[in-house]
Amino acid sequence: xxxxxxTPLVRALLAAVLCLACLRESRPTPGRLAAQVDVIAVGHxxxxxxxxxxxxxxxxxxxxxxxxxxxxALLQQRGVCPLNLILLTHRHSDHxxxxxxxxxxxxxxxxxxxxxxHDTPIYLHLLHVLERLHVPLLQATSGRTIELGPGVVLxxxxxxxxxxxxxxxxxxANSVVARLAVGEVSMxxxxxxxxxxxxxxxxxxxxxxxxxLKVGHHGSRTSSSAAFLRAVAPRLAVISxxxxxxxxxxxxxxxxxxETGAQILETGREGTIHLDFDENSVAFHTVNHPKTVRLP
Amino acid sequence: xxxxxxxxxxxxxxxxxVVVLLGEKRHRLPRALxxxxxxxxxxxxxxxxxxxxxxxxIEAKRARLVGSDDGGNIKL
Numbered sequence: 001x002x003x004x005x006x007t008p009l010v011r012a013l014l015a016a017v018l019c020l021a022c023l024r025e026s027r028p029t030p031g032r033l034a035a036q037v038d039v040i041a042v043g044h045x046x047x048x049x050x051x052x053x054x055x056x057x058x059x060x061x062x063x064x065x066x067x068x069x070x071x072x073a074l075l076q077q078r079g080v081c082p083l084n085l086i087l088l089t090h091r092h093s094d095h096x097x098x099x100x101x102x103x104x105x106x107x108x109x110x111x112x113x114x115x116x117x118h119d120t121p122i123y124l125h126l127l128h129v130l131e132r133l134h135v136p137l138l139q140a141t142s143g144r145t146i147e148l149g150p151g152v153v154l155x156x157x158x159x160x161x162x163x164x165x166x167x168x169x170x171x172x173a174n175s176v177v178a179r180l181a182v183g184e185v186s187m188x189x190x191x192x193x194x195x196x197x198x199x200x201x202x203x204x205x206x207x208x209x210x211x212x213l214k215v216g217h218h219g220s221r222t223s224s225s226a227a228f229l230r231a232v233a234p235r236l237a238v239i240s241x242x243x244x245x246x247x248x249x250x251x252x253x254x255x256x257x258x259e260t261g262a263q264i265l266e267t268g269r270e271g272t273i274h275l276d277f278d279e280n281s282v283a284f285h286t287v288n289h290p291k292t293v294r295l296p
Numbered sequence: 297x298x299x300x301x302x303x304x305x306x307x308x309x310x311x312x313x314v315v316v317l318l319g320e321k322r323h324r325l326p327r328a329l330x331x332x333x334x335x336x337x338x339x340x341x342x343x344x345x346x347x348x349x350x351x352x353x354i355e356a357k358r359a360r361l362v363g364s365d366d367g368g369n370i371k372l
Contacts, residue, residue, distance in 0.1 A: 056372040084372040115358065119351035127357045137361035138370070145369040 041267040042067035045094030054149025058085040061095040068098030082107030089191030091118035112138040116174040183279030190216035198228040207231040219249025243268035
């Protein structure tokens with residue numbers, strides 16, 4: 001058998017083949033389901049489950065304390081306990097309240113938040129639970145990535161660095177904002193970010209086009225600026241709200257969202273909204289409209 | 297009490313809830329929040345407590361829990 005001489009050319013060819021193999025490995029299989037997202041109907045608040053086909057699952061926020069059992073029931077129904085990670089966008093009770101009971105009953109291998117101060121006793125209780133269960137706490141910083149499987153990557157865009165100090169509006173303005181990319185499609189998860197944080201993200205080139213937008217702060221008047229929405233250019237906008245909330249979404253925000261041409265869904269009207277992501281398309285159905293719709 | 301103090305008036309105590317008046321507007325609070333000795337007709341004063349030990353406890357505990365995080369990218 002002739003010896004293969006390892007010339008620079010052969011070495012370069014081998015490197016190219018390996019590189020292509022890596023690229024194939026880092027992309028989801030075309031047409032095959034790569035990730036599922038549930039925007040859970042928790043009333044006023046946020047709770048979003050991301051589960052990849054690779055079997056990794058994370059929860060973003062846990063709604064109010066009263067919503068904990070609702071979220072837990074869905075997690076158990078989906079068979080995703082224990083979670084790999086819980087990400088808290090900020091320490092307001094409608095995002096934080098349900099998490100301690102979820103950590104205790106479902107379990108999680110890690111917990112992440114930004115560290116922006118809001119000295120609520122609910123958060124102190126959560127820290128007690130994390131410590132007792134030996135759950136490591138991770139720092140959410142802009143630029144950090146979380147890989148949930150081949151080609152399924154959540155990139156943290158916010159909070160701003162350094163934190164924006166805006167007095168009474170500081171907690172929302174320092175929300176963790178993240179973008180889930182699944183091949184060519186994506187979802188921007190904007191926590192309760194407001195105009196100030198949106199401006200920071202825009203100024204730093206951190207508002208990429210995204211197929212789906214989880215609308216900031218339940219559709220409040222002080223989130224989702226026209227400039228921000230133009231940059232995101234969503235095809236689907238999802239609002240996590242309560243059915244009878246008079247200001248969520250605010251009429252001005254609804255108007256700005258409608259101008260994008262995106263289809264708009266509200267958990268308050270639809271119940272939990274389920275999204276299926278494959279490499280190049282997104283389909284959804286809701287509790288109240290179970291027929292699957294594929295985004296154009 | 298200065299004019300700038302914010303005060304709540306306990307208008308009614310109903311089972312687990314208490315109805316308080318802020319000005320002429322009614323609000324409901326959990327009864328468990330009432331300080332000892334409060335009853336219908338009592339005035340409650342709201343004040344900023346900048347010496348709260350909760351904040352210091354949170355920061356200390358969080359710093360301890362986040363101590364081993366290297367801040368790098370994560371593969372679940």
